[in-house]
Amino acid sequence: MGHMQSAHELAFALRTAYLSMHRQTSAFLLPFRITADQFVLLCVLAQRDGITQQEISTRAASDPNTVRAMLVLMQKKELVARTPHQTDRRALAVTLTKKGRMLYAEIFKQIQPLHDVLQAPFLPEDTQALISYLDRISEAMTSRSGQADRQNSVSERKLHKRCQV
Amino acid sequence: MGHMQSAHELAFALRTAYLSMHRQTSAFLLPFRITADQFVLLCVLAQRDGITQQEISTRAASDPNTVRAMLVLMQKKELVARTPHQTDRRALAVTLTKKGRMLYAEIFKQIQPLHDVLQAPFLPEDTQALISYLDRISEAMTSRSGQADRQNSVSERKLHKRCQV
């Protein structure tokens, strides 16, 4: 009984932590006229430019249709451009515009204090342990039962450097 | 430089873990015709019935307006009822209907395998450590800078038993 309860607690703690981080990030990004989730895409593109929407979905741990909708919004704001892919004519290559790159650089510079707050409660080894725990959850909740298959596994994801809200 | 990067990694890992859990939960709850976030409210009410919308917001780590909108949906589905509060005539007392209680009980019974998957990667002490880490994040990201004040702190929340998606 203490056992089953702890799964409840874990799920709730994960939810609360994520939501609180997301709210802080949204509030921080407000003056930049960009949402936290859009900033994630900005990060993904800052790491590797000219990739397809498909690959963005994978790297951002998101759904392709969702990513497309977000990219449409970001294209209207002239943060990204979508040009026909060179070799695969079905696909689009998504690139950061100059404006997009500048916005990313500006946010990257200013977001440090927020990241400090996020990391303040932890020693470096705590942070690594926590990241490892969280990755195990992602692993357990994707490769497993349910619809799973269109999801990306953490082991794949680990090959890329990460970026973030 | 390894230092600033790890905040990025942490934020991304938290995001990915939460989203993967949320997707699995949503998929699991699909047959029950209820969303993961609505189930959170169901849990909150199952623990303590007849509370105000305000208190639900606090316990669910959510925004009062958001909670109200969700309760309206849940009321249409006859899962909750909102009746005038006895002592405070501004407030509404939210209670589970019989249907709501039965749905909660049914889900509670069947959700065990999902919770097992969530908890599988961890020894009991790992789970507790992880919960404690996550609570520290919630703490750091609420009591601090920004809009903060309408948010509930973890220390308050710890007084209540928790419930969850």
Add this chain to the structure above:
DNA sequence: CGGATCTCAGATCAACTGAGATAA
């Protein structure tokens, strides 16, 4: 052909903002 990648239309929901009523 089968499978991958995208587009589009449309639905649902969550998350807010801001204005205002009402009552403590």
Add this chain to the structure above:
DNA sequence: CTTATCTCAGTTCATCTGAGATCC
């Protein structure tokens, strides 16, 4: 008068489904 609780109208965004085009 001030503050708290809720209602309502309206916005924006994320998420996803399903149908279909195009191309590998």
